[in-house]
Amino acid sequence: MAFSSKPKIAIIIGSTRDSRFAEKPANWVLEQGQKRDDLDFELVDIRDFNLPFFNEVASNAWVPTQDENAVAWQKKLDEFDGYVFVTSEYNRSIPASLKNALDQAYVEWNKKPGAVVSYGSVGGTRAAEHLRTIMIELQMAPVRAGVHIGGSEFMKVSPMGANGPISDIEDAIGASASAMFDGLAWWAEATRHGREQDEKQKEAA
Numbered sequence: 001m002a003f004s005s006k007p008k009i010a011i012i013i014g015s016t017r018d019s020r021f022a023e024k025p026a027n028w029v030l031e032q033g034q035k036r037d038d039l040d041f042e043l044v045d046i047r048d049f050n051l052p053f054f055n056e057v058a059s060n061a062w063v064p065t066q067d068e069n070a071v072a073w074q075k076k077l078d079e080f081d082g083y084v085f086v087t088s089e090y091n092r093s094i095p096a097s098l099k100n101a102l103d104q105a106y107v108e109w110n111k112k113p114g115a116v117v118s119y120g121s122v123g124g125t126r127a128a129e130h131l132r133t134i135m136i137e138l139q140m141a142p143v144r145a146g147v148h149i150g151g152s153e154f155m156k157v158s159p160m161g162a163n164g165p166i167s168d169i170e171d172a173i174g175a176s177a178s179a180m181f182d183g184l185a186w187w188a189e190a191t192r193h194g195r196e197q198d199e200k201q202k203e204a205a
């Protein structure tokens with residue numbers, strides 16, 4: 001069946017430190033996404049939500065969340081049909097800020113796709129694989145194709161290297177970004193349909 005609106009995708013900025021590089025790839029993902037006519041995109045910055053470290057008695061699958069900032073975060077996530085996580089690699093995993101933000105919701109992530117844009121010396125791939133495993137526990141559909149900025153490409157755009165614009169490495173990462181968006185679009189439509197069927201079954205029960 002056809003939906004009247006395009007799936008809404010949040011581009012989540014995983015690193016929250018003052019001097020983060022993350023905004024550069026996140027803004028590039030937004031620019032590329034906006035060229036597509038099958039998905040709508042919005043940047044979502046974890047920093048804006050002032051999340052505490054997780055301090056609830058359980059996930060919101062079991063007990064309603066008490067912290068008002070965490071509730072605001074959940075409400076924001078609920079607006080979307082899928083997510084692109086822009087993640088750095090800290091000590092071979094995702095930054096604590098992103099892990100905490102993932103833990104602060106549960107039902108809002110369920111049955112939606114998640115794609116990964118990562119960066120680091122080896123493309124942030126170790127963080128990306130951790131993130132995909134976390135997505136499984138959150139009942140998400142990890143998208144196979146992702147963008148991984150590593151090695152000499154990372155040095156061309158990172159402040160640790162030449163600090164050029166992401167457009168300098170578009171030849172290297174453009175095709176992966178297209179494949180990532182294609183996968184995201186397919187899964188966002190499929191899971192949106194599935195969630196709607198779930199709702200109908202609940203109403204009929």
Ligand SMILES: Cc1cc2nc3c(=O)[nH]c(=O)nc-3n(C[C@H](O)[C@H](O)[C@H](O)COP(=O)(O)O)c2cc1C
Binds near residue numbers: 019091120124
């Ligand atoms: C605490 C910390 C740990 C890091 N660990 C890794 C790592 O395991 N692998 C890697 O490729 N880069 C690592 N780096 C370098 C980051 O890739 C680089 O600093 C990147 O810009 C961090 O992303 P951000 O600026 O968006 O926070 C680490 C950086 C920090 C601050």
